[in-house]
Amino acid sequence: GDSVTQMEGPVTLSEEAFLTINCTYTATGYPSLFWYVQYPGEGLQLLLKATKADDKGSNKGFEATYRKETTSFHLEKGSVQVSDSAVYFCALKTQAAGGTSYGKLTFGQGTILTVHP
Amino acid sequence: NAGVTQTPKFRVLKTGQSMTLLCAQDMNHEYMYWYRQDPGMGLRLIHYSVGEGTTAKGEVPDGYNVSRLKKQNFLLGLESAAPSQTSVYFCASSYTGSNTEAFFGQGTRLTVV
Numbered sequence: 001g002d003s004v005t006q007m008e009g010p011v012t013l014s015e016e017a018f019l020t021i022n023c024t025y026t027a028t029g030y031p032s033l034f035w036y037v038q039y040p041g042e043g044l045q046l047l048l049k050a051t052k053a054d055d056k057g058s059n060k061g062f063e064a065t066y067r068k069e070t071t072s073f074h075l076e077k078g079s080v081q082v083s084d085s086a087v088y089f090c091a092l093k094t095q096a097a098g099g100t101s102y103g104k105l106t107f108g109q110g111t112i113l114t115v116h117p
Numbered sequence: 118n119a120g121v122t123q124t125p126k127f128r129v130l131k132t133g134q135s136m137t138l139l140c141a142q143d144m145n146h147e148y149m150y151w152y153r154q155d156p157g158m159g160l161r162l163i164h165y166s167v168g169e170g171t172t173a174k175g176e177v178p179d180g181y182n183v184s185r186l187k188k189q190n191f192l193l194g195l196e197s198a199a200p201s202q203t204s205v206y207f208c209a210s211s212y213t214g215s216n217t218e219a220f221f222g223q224g225t226r227l228t229v230v
Contacts, residue, residue: 004159036221041223043222043223043224044207044209045221046218046219049218089160103150103165103211103213103219104165104175105150105160105162107152107160107161109157109158110157110159
């Protein structure tokens with residue numbers, strides 16, 4: 001079945017440091033890949049997505065590139081801020097052959113990021 | 118801009134009690150989902166619906182039932198709560214099932230004692 005593996009956390013960084021959160025996946029079909037962010041006490045929000053190989057998703061200074069050859073979708077940001085402190089989830093949706101999909105997301109376990117001033 | 122609204126936000130149940138969690142979306146989405154979030158395990162799909170009157174089992178359906186009588190509402194029921202159902206429950210909806218964004222509610226924190 002489909003699965004997503006994220007790097008173990010928590011991750012603690014100083015403000016303006018470089019961030020990488022690793023994400024690898026296994027999937028059948030043709031997955032779309034997502035990063036969701038969960039701020040304290042809130043639900044999940046879409047951060048960025050990529051729907052086919054070599055696509056780069058970007059938003060709020062975060063980037064991730066869909067690498068089919070390495071089955072990876074690593075999240076990066078060049079300079080983190082205290083306000084980036086949150087839990088980050090990598091997720092995928094597979095598109096079954098024939099084009100049908102029920103939109104079910106498969107999530108990684110989440111990575112807690114804490115950024116200190 | 119209500120989006121996806123979950124009721125209640127917090128609840129404490131005794132073992133064996135029943136309850137219903139309500140999810141309402143105002144975006145006219147066809148697809149709706151219930152997930153549970155547990156530490157170190159990400160979110161796992163409980164049940165989902167691809168339209169009014171339809172439901173299907175997800176990854177961890179045991180101990181839960183759902184109903185989708187109206188397009189905008191998706192109810193999650195626990196008939197006899199168990200401590201293993203202590204979790205944070207999230208509802209989500211999306212317009213289609215392909216690569217479109219899923220919108221999440223703020224969650225319901227349920228504790229079963």
